[in-house]
Amino acid sequence: MGDFSSLGLSDWLVKQCKQLGINKPTPVQENCMPAILQGRDCMGCAKTGSGKTAAFVLPVLQKLSEDPYGIFCLVLTPTRELAYQIAEQFRVLGKPLGLKDCIIVGGMDMVTQALELSNQPHVVVATPGRLADHIRSSNTFSMKRIQFLILDEADRLLEQGCTDFTKDLEVILEILPAKRQTLLFSATLTDTLQELKSIAMNKPFFWESKSETRTVEELDQRYILTPEKVKDAYLVHLIQTFTDEHDDWSIIIFTNTCKSCQILTMMLREFNFPTISLHSMMKQKQRFANLAKFKASVYKILIATDVAARGLDIPTVQVVINHNTPGLPKIYIHRVGRTARAGRNGVSITLVTQYDIHLIHSIEEQIQTKLKEYPVVEKEVLKILTQVNVTRRECEIKLESTDFDEKREINKRKQLILEGKDPELEAKRKAELEKIRSQKKKFKQKIQESIQKQKQLKKKLMKRRQMKKKEAAQATA
Numbered sequence: 001m002g003d004f005s006s007l008g009l010s011d012w013l014v015k016q017c018k019q020l021g022i023n024k025p026t027p028v029q030e031n032c033m034p035a036i037l038q039g040r041d042c043m044g045c046a047k048t049g050s051g052k053t054a055a056f057v058l059p060v061l062q063k064l065s066e067d068p069y070g071i072f073c074l075v076l077t078p079t080r081e082l083a084y085q086i087a088e089q090f091r092v093l094g095k096p097l098g099l100k101d102c103i104i105v106g107g108m109d110m111v112t113q114a115l116e117l118s119n120q121p122h123v124v125v126a127t128p129g130r131l132a133d134h135i136r137s138s139n140t141f142s143m144k145r146i147q148f149l150i151l152d153e154a155d156r157l158l159e160q161g162c163t164d165f166t167k168d169l170e171v172i173l174e175i176l177p178a179k180r181q182t183l184l185f186s187a188t189l190t191d192t193l194q195e196l197k198s199i200a201m202n203k204p205f206f207w208e209s210k211s212e213t214r215t216v217e218e219l220d221q222r223y224i225l226t227p228e229k230v231k232d233a234y235l236v237h238l239i240q241t242f243t244d245e246h247d248d249w250s251i252i253i254f255t256n257t258c259k260s261c262q263i264l265t266m267m268l269r270e271f272n273f274p275t276i277s278l279h280s281m282m283k284q285k286q287r288f289a290n291l292a293k294f295k296a297s298v299y300k301i302l303i304a305t306d307v308a309a310r311g312l313d314i315p316t317v318q319v320v321i322n323h324n325t326p327g328l329p330k331i332y333i334h335r336v337g338r339t340a341r342a343g344r345n346g347v348s349i350t351l352v353t354q355y356d357i358h359l360i361h362s363i364e365e366q367i368q369t370k371l372k373e374y375p376v377v378e379k380e381v382l383k384i385l386t387q388v389n390v391t392r393r394e395c396e397i398k399l400e401s402t403d404f405d406e407k408r409e410i411n412k413r414k415q416l417i418l419e420g421k422d423p424e425l426e427a428k429r430k431a432e433l434e435k436i437r438s439q440k441k442k443f444k445q446k447i448q449e450s451i452q453k454q455k456q457l458k459k460k461l462m463k464r465r466q467m468k469k470k471e472a473a474q475a476t477a
């Protein structure tokens with residue numbers, strides 16, 4: 001493996017890397033950086049925690065130092081926290097250049113952001129929604145001269161998940177020059193390869209780490225099969241064991257909804273675990289503050305929705321617990337990738353109910369690794385079962401007495417308005433859809449019942465026929 005100088009980086013950048021403990025290029029850096037420095041578009045697909053960020057930050061800084069102006073580079077990323085993390089890497093590595101960066105994400109003051117954009121920063125790191133809002137509402141900045149467009153977690157930006165970025169991306173792409181370098185990175189690029197190729201049009205250099213598995217070897221991947229009702233008792237038991245055995249470990253627990261995130265946080269706090277949460281229903285300032293406290297190990301346990309599944313780089317995280325089994329292998333890969341980063345060891349434990357076993361099978365098939373059962377002394381779990389379930393119920397009641405559900409409804413309505421939809425009309429449409437769905441369900445049930453009846457009838461007829469045959473045989477005998 002070569003060093004950074006042999007890849008074409010200037011001495012000042014190599015020195016900056018050394019100061020951060022980045023001495024030798026990782027494979028994704030070694031392979032993608034020369035192509036980027038040659039001016040090619042690039043798509044890099046490498047495992048979580050393998051240094052993809054520096055693989056694009058370093059060549060951009062190199063090129064920027066040769067011809068510094070603003071706005072030189074635009075980075076798009078799906079989450080606000082990730083935008084701050086990427087901007088920080090630019091800032092630290094680009095310090096000798098006096099790099100000016102600007103972060104454009106939702107939940108923060110738009111006027112301040114507009115002002116910063118008009119100051120021609122070298123690098124803009126943004127989430128698509130907020131940047132598109134700025135483009136629609138002001139003409140105080142120009143991106144006509146940008147040299148680099150980078151899509152970090154590119155597959156997420158292009159897929160149509162619960163947050164659909166495609167419309168915002170269209171708005172952004174329209175104001176960018178056609179002549180630019182486009183760089184796309186993710187640990188899971190392959191599913192959206194075709195769409196991605198239409199963004200990086202100039203025969204992009206494509207590099208994918210060659211490996212049979214899609215998760216890192218240093219990650220010990222486990223599961224616990226549990227009935228739904230015992231899940232929380234397992235969770236409390238696991239955390240108790242980890243915190244008893246290790247002083248300096250941090251744990252991220254992923255769950256599927258904001259409400260579940262809130263309830264689990266309240267519940268674990270009742271058990272005196274230093275817990276903090278991160279989900280999209282929190283105010284942005286609170287989200288940043290909570291993440292900062294977790295990073296600084298003030299709180300050892302972070303309970304998060306998938307808003308924290310991608311990209312976050314927190315070296316102290318030794319354990320990832322999936323409180324629910326992710327419905328998509330891709331989400332699993334990113335979630336468990338929050339530990340075992342940059343060559344460190346880590347453990348992931350997925351709580352699996354009998355209804356989720358098929359999900360585990362498709363995860364195993366995708367990652368080409370079999371999850372191993374995590375050994376637990378069941379007796380110990382059963383000892384705390386009642387106490388845990390009572391505590392959870394108490395937390396649920398407490399949460400119901402707050403305006404959490406109401407806030408969620410208001411947020412949904414706000415989102416619809418932002419998307420240019422009429423909340424009343426949407427509610428009607430939803431109700432109609434629900435009606436059609438329930439009619440379909442009833443229809444399906446009826447069909448199934450009649451199939452069942454027919455089967456039973458057939459069985460009866462068969463039996464009768466067999467009886468008759470028997471009787472006839474007995475009579476002839």
Ligand SMILES: Nc1ncnc2c1ncn2[C@@H]1O[C@H](COP(=O)(O)OP(=O)(O)OP(=O)(O)O)[C@@H](O)[C@H]1O
Nearest residue numbers: 022024025026048049050051052053187311313342
């Ligand atoms: N060449 C290197 N040598 C040692 N450490 C490195 C090197 N390059 C990057 N790192 C460190 O590795 C860690 C993970 O890097 P990074 O966050 O870029 O991973 P990633 O590939 O983007 O992961 P994800 O897919 O989860 O976003 C960071 O803390 C980074 O500073």
